[in-house]
Amino acid sequence: MRKGIVPGTFDPITEGHLDIIRRASCLFDEVVVAVAASLGKGGTGPLFSLDERVELVRTSVQGLEGVSAEPFEGLLVDFAREQGATAVVKGLRAITDFEYEFQMAAVNFELNPEIETVFIMSPPQYMYLSSSIVRELAALGGDFERFVPPCAYRALLERARA
Ligand code: PNS
Numbered sequence: 001m002r003k004g005i006v007p008g009t010f011d012p013i014t015e016g017h018l019d020i021i022r023r024a025s026c027l028f029d030e031v032v033v034a035v036a037a038s039l040g041k042g043g044t045g046p047l048f049s050l051d052e053r054v055e056l057v058r059t060s061v062q063g064l065e066g067v068s069a070e071p072f073e074g075l076l077v078d079f080a081r082e083q084g085a086t087a088v089v090k091g092l093r094a095i096t097d098f099e100y101e102f103q104m105a106a107v108n109f110e111l112n113p114e115i116e117t118v119f120i121m122s123p124p125q126y127m128y129l130s131s132s133i134v135r136e137l138a139a140l141g142g143d144f145e146r147f148v149p150p151c152a153y154r155a156l157l158e159r160a161r162a
Contacts, residue, residue: 003085004028004118007076010035010053011046012152013060014134016126020091021067023120030066032083033057037073047135047159060149077112087116093127 006024010017010033025031035054039046046053050071057069072079080088088108090101105117122129129147137144138156145153 001030002028002087003030003032003083004087004089005032005034005076005080005083005085006089007034007036007072007079009039009046009131010057011039011048011131011135012053012148012155013057014126014129014131014148014152015146016091016093016122016129018060018149019123019126020089020120021061022064024089024118025064025067027089027118028066028087031064031068031089032085033061033067033069034072034076034079034083035069036076037071048155052155056149056152056155059151075111077108077115080115081112085115087118089118089120091122092119093122093129 004024004027006021008017021031021033035050035057037050048056054069054071061067061069070083076088092098092101101119108115108117134144134147134156137147138160141160144156148156
């Protein structure tokens with residue numbers, strides 16, 4: 001039984017994330033989408049609470065066999081070990097992702113060499129996509145429906161109207 005972790009902030013989940021999760025589910029028997037309580041690269045606080053972000057991921061992965069979502073706090077490698085996972089799966093978009101992801105993979109390896117980091121390349125149509133771009137489009141009234149699953153679209157519209 002091979003278990004992989006797909007970690008992230010998911011503020012909110014996008015179609016780019018879903019593409020990586022779907023492809024990870026082809027490589028592992030079980031995939032746990034790990035929603036971080038704290039922010040990674042982002043500076044300011046998240047738009048959605050941890051509970052909201054987990055719920056949006058859970059709704060979006062319904063129907064994907066072997067895929068679940070859980071919140072986590074603290075070190076990713078500790079969460080992966082607690083879950084009995086052997087690998088962390090991350091999406092790589094453009095070259096700009098590389099340095100940060102390289103650093104994280106190196107630190108995680110140093111902390112626990114038994115947890116492998118696996119990278120999946122984003123397809124061209126999602127190379128430019130990020131949660132922050134989608135949040136900005138939503139706030140400024142741009143069309144972003146095709147970039148996010150329907151539950152995240154509704155949640156962003158509600159937030160933008162509030
Ligand atoms: O969506 P993101 O910003 O790419 O997600 C980054 C995340 C949450 C995967 C990363 O920040 C993370 O793993 N945070 C947990 C803390 C940790 O283990 N840091 C690495 C060692 S300092």
